[in-house]
Amino acid sequence: MRLLKKSIAFGLAFVAALAGIDVYLQLAEIQTPMETRIDAQLGPTYIPGKPITRFNEGFFIGSANAFGYMGPAVPPRRRDEERRILLLGDSFVLGHTVLPRQYFGRVLEERLRRQLGKDVQALNFGKADFNLGNMYQYFEDFASTFDHDLALFFVGEDDLVPSSQVVSSLYPRVRVEDGRIVIDQDFRTSRTYRFYRVIEPVFTRSAVLRLVFNTYKVINSGSWKMILLDKLAAQFPAAGAGPGPSSLSLPHALPELSRVVLRELSKDRRNILVLQTPLEAGLRREVEAAGMPIIDLSAYLEHLRNEGHNPYYWPVTGMEGHWNHAAQPLIGGFLADRIAQLGLL
Amino acid sequence: MLFNSFIFFLFLAVVWSLFRLLRGRHGRVLWLLLASYAFYAYWDWRFLSLLAISTLTDYSVALRLEKAEQRGARRRLVLLSCLVNLGILGFFKYFNFFVDSAQALLGSLGLHPASWHLQLVLPLGISFYTFKTLSYTIDVYRRKLKPTHSLSDYALFVAFFPNLVAGPIERAGRLLPQIAALGAPTRRHLREGLTLITLGLFKKVLIGDAAARIVNNIFGQPELYRSPELLAALILFSIQIYADFAGYSNIASGVARLFGVELMKNFEQPYLSRSFSEFWRRWHISLSTWIWDYIFNPLMSAILRRVARWKLTDVKQEMRIAYPLATMVTMLLCGLWHGAGVTFLIWGGLHGLFLSVERLVIYRSRSIPTRPRIRNARGLWRCIAGWMSTQALVTFAWLFFRAKDLGQVGYFFRQMFHWQGSDLTGRFVAIVLSFGLMVLALDLLEYFTRSELYLMKLRPAVAVGVGLAALVVVGLYLATNKPLPFVYFQF
Numbered sequence: 001m002r003l004l005k006k007s008i009a010f011g012l013a014f015v016a017a018l019a020g021i022d023v024y025l026q027l028a029e030i031q032t033p034m035e036t037r038i039d040a041q042l043g044p045t046y047i048p049g050k051p052i053t054r055f056n057e058g059f060f061i062g063s064a065n066a067f068g069y070m071g072p073a074v075p076p077r078r079r080d081e082e083r084r085i086l087l088l089g090d091s092f093v094l095g096h097t098v099l100p101r102q103y104f105g106r107v108l109e110e111r112l113r114r115q116l117g118k119d120v121q122a123l124n125f126g127k128a129d130f131n132l133g134n135m136y137q138y139f140e141d142f143a144s145t146f147d148h149d150l151a152l153f154f155v156g157e158d159d160l161v162p163s164s165q166v167v168s169s170l171y172p173r174v175r176v177e178d179g180r181i182v183i184d185q186d187f188r189t190s191r192t193y194r195f196y197r198v199i200e201p202v203f204t205r206s207a208v209l210r211l212v213f214n215t216y217k218v219i220n221s222g223s224w225k226m227i228l229l230d231k232l233a234a235q236f237p238a239a240g241a242g243p244g245p246s247s248l249s250l251p252h253a254l255p256e257l258s259r260v261v262l263r264e265l266s267k268d269r270r271n272i273l274v275l276q277t278p279l280e281a282g283l284r285r286e287v288e289a290a291g292m293p294i295i296d297l298s299a300y301l302e303h304l305r306n307e308g309h310n311p312y313y314w315p316v317t318g319m320e321g322h323w324n325h326a327a328q329p330l331i332g333g334f335l336a337d338r339i340a341q342l343g344l345l
Numbered sequence: 346m347l348f349n350s351f352i353f354f355l356f357l358a359v360v361w362s363l364f365r366l367l368r369g370r371h372g373r374v375l376w377l378l379l380a381s382y383a384f385y386a387y388w389d390w391r392f393l394s395l396l397a398i399s400t401l402t403d404y405s406v407a408l409r410l411e412k413a414e415q416r417g418a419r420r421r422l423v424l425l426s427c428l429v430n431l432g433i434l435g436f437f438k439y440f441n442f443f444v445d446s447a448q449a450l451l452g453s454l455g456l457h458p459a460s461w462h463l464q465l466v467l468p469l470g471i472s473f474y475t476f477k478t479l480s481y482t483i484d485v486y487r488r489k490l491k492p493t494h495s496l497s498d499y500a501l502f503v504a505f506f507p508n509l510v511a512g513p514i515e516r517a518g519r520l521l522p523q524i525a526a527l528g529a530p531t532r533r534h535l536r537e538g539l540t541l542i543t544l545g546l547f548k549k550v551l552i553g554d555a556a557a558r559i560v561n562n563i564f565g566q567p568e569l570y571r572s573p574e575l576l577a578a579l580i581l582f583s584i585q586i587y588a589d590f591a592g593y594s595n596i597a598s599g600v601a602r603l604f605g606v607e608l609m610k611n612f613e614q615p616y617l618s619r620s621f622s623e624f625w626r627r628w629h630i631s632l633s634t635w636i637w638d639y640i641f642n643p644l645m646s647a648i649l650r651r652v653a654r655w656k657l658t659d660v661k662q663e664m665r666i667a668y669p670l671a672t673m674v675t676m677l678l679c680g681l682w683h684g685a686g687v688t689f690l691i692w693g694g695l696h697g698l699f700l701s702v703e704r705l706v707i708y709r710s711r712s713i714p715t716r717p718r719i720r721n722a723r724g725l726w727r728c729i730a731g732w733m734s735t736q737a738l739v740t741f742a743w744l745f746f747r748a749k750d751l752g753q754v755g756y757f758f759r760q761m762f763h764w765q766g767s768d769l770t771g772r773f774v775a776i777v778l779s780f781g782l783m784v785l786a787l788d789l790l791e792y793f794t795r796s797e798l799y800l801m802k803l804r805p806a807v808a809v810g811v812g813l814a815a816l817v818v819v820g821l822y823l824a825t826n827k828p829l830p831f832v833y834f835q836f
Contacts, residue, residue, distance in 0.1 A: 009804060014811070015814075025818070027775060029779075101768070230346075231387070316566060325566060
């Protein structure tokens with residue numbers, strides 16, 4: 001009986017303490033709960049108004065707007081005097097590495113407003129890890145429902161020739177069938193999807209469970225050894241690891257999916273491809289052959305690097321990563337100038 | 346090896362397990378000494394030589410002091426210890442500061458000598474173990490302490506890994522007798538040790554490190570942030586440095602207690618202080634008492650001796666001259682101990698100024714109690730006003746402590762006087778309040794229970810439940826975030 005009493009006291013104290021710490025973690029924004037929910041059509045989407053804090057290369061603090069994307073809440077319907085640009089891409093476009101006001105999209109708007117004398121809005125539809133296929137699906141099913149004058153698709157070589165993909169069992173799958181693009185919503189029948197739907201109500205409210213989930217991802221990625229053993233981890237190489245090729249050799253031919261997506265997008269002259277990394281010559285020819293207007297941001301970024309302003313270098317951490325604070329306004333300005341020069345708006 | 350890393354706890358588990366198995370005192374001392382040297386070598390084995398030099402110098406000097414009777418010989422011996430210890434510390438910590446300052450001065454006079462700047466790495470914990478060894482020699486010189494004849498005991502006193510790299514700066518008079526009687530740890534030691542480690546990890550990781558992520562970003566590039574964000578970063582830094590150092594001290598005490606050793610208390614709710622005198626009695630107690638004993642008091646005596654020759658009317662007048670002078674010099678040295686830089690000097694100077702003004706203008710000859718005695722509404726308001734003004738000025742002084750240079754301080758001032766609002770003000774206010782209330786809650790628990798082991802005041806099953814929950818969250822946080830070094834490691 002005494003043992004039972006002690007166990008109950010222990011259990012209650014443990015749960016109460018966890019709950020208390022959870023509240024503290026959320027209020028102090030040390031760890032925010034999962035800020036996405038699984039939409040039956042789009043897969044994971046941001047929950048409007050849910051606080052988001054990130055400490056990646058820089059520091060982000062913000063939340064998704066009422067429509068479920070980042071930045072000021074701009075409704076789908078456009079006013080006559082307004083000009084609107086949709087920004088689609090991966091984590092570089094999402095911009096969870098700088099404060100919202102430092103985001104390149106804000107500079108893009110400001111610069112175009114001044115240059116064109118029109119009210120310009122840039123809507124951020126970036127999502128981490130997205131490749132061209134994902135962008136296409138997100139554009140078709142969601143972003144394009146917002147009236148727009150331009151849609152900028154930011155891609156690098158890895159997005160055109162993906163070596164990895166976002167968890168396919170949670171996202172709609174884009175594939176080519178008989179030369180046509182098909183968007184499969186079969187993720188809704190996956191076990192992962194059903195599991196996420198079950199845990200969603202708790203995971204979107206608990207910071208501690210988010211930490212559990214993050215830890216699970218760390219263990220899965222294999223970096224736990226470094227975390228646990230620090231310098232000594234080097235003494236225990238991964239099983240089966242041996243001398244491999246000096247660099248990962250990506251196939252330089254455009255996969256069928258990317259080719260068809262580019263061809264499909266090129267039918268609408270409002271769609272622009274923004275190259276954010278240099279492409280291998282053969283790949284570049286294939287991309288150009290698709291006929292989509294291209295803005296070569298990669299050459300500008302390379303120019304910045306050569307001038308001694310590495311756009312990927314973060315002085316606070318001393319590491320390379322996404323576009324840094326100094327690069328954000330420069331990128332916004334460059335894109336505004338190119339859009340104005342090409343008369344796209 | 347950081348106290349907030351998994352590898353440290355693997356190390357601790359191995360060291361403690363073997364320590365438990367060892368039977369004789371001598372074996373335990375040697376094992377702990379070996380573990381302490383391994384702990385230090387994990388960071389950089391080359392600096393073990395400095396630790397050894399410091400240890401051997403003071404061990405031999407103390408033994409010779411025991412035999413020496415003549416005042417001159419004793420003075421020469423203590424001077425030798427000071428020269429060796431402060432020489433090493435001065436070279437590694439202050440050489441570049443003085444060389445750069447001299448070069449800047451000569452440059453302003455139109456002279457441009459070749460640069461003497463050296464690429465030096467500051468050996469971890471050098472400021473801490475230097476003060477530890479110095480106090481030993483000075484205490485033996487003052488005949489307050491009998492020197493130990495056991496080299497291993499003395500070497501363990503200097504290198505004892507729980508307090509080697511960032512204190513508490515233990516005195517030989519407290520630690521050596523514990524080493525001389527080092528036995529097997531009891532269940533009480535284990536319980537208290539684990540409780541202190543849990544509380545320390547919570548403070549360090551979930552308050553200190555978590556606040557540091559915001560502070561480091563904003564202080565790293567302040568020009569990117571607006572006035573409310575900068576102010577939030579400054580307040581968060583004052584929370585970070587306290588949680589970081591108090592958390593570290595708790596872990597150090599907890600780890601020491603696992604081996605049956607009790608370290609001195611280093612913090613006693615400093616942010617509840619209502620005056621600067623009180624603040625310095627509660628903040629980094631091992632350093633402030635060291636400074637009091639070995640710098641302030643001798644200096645005050647020396648100044649009073651000089652002032653006495655002026656034949657002033659009363660002692661109060663003499664004190665009015667001696668106190669601010671001794672306080673300013675002491676606090677400037679305290680600033681310089683923290684870091685070789687003008688910003689640290691100003692930080693020390695500001696505290697010297699606040700302490701002097703408080704003593705001479707506000708309190709005069711009245712004593713400043715550590716616990717408030719509130720008898721009426723007036724007393725309560727005085728208490729609140731004292732607390733608010735002290736904390737505001739302490740936070741203001743932290744700006745100099747944290748800023749990279751005076752340019753950054755100037756930028757902060759400009760932003761405060763030309764207030765630029767931010768759309769994120771609400772979020773930052775909520776963050777600062779959450780961190781602040783958590784620190785306040787922990788401090789109030791300690792204050793009212795009058796024990797740093799307040800968790801143990803709960804029923805055992807409840808205490809274990811709460812402690813385990815805290816440890817689980819700390820573990821999860823550390824698994825997904827790189828552990829940050831302790832702020833005081835750089836000193």
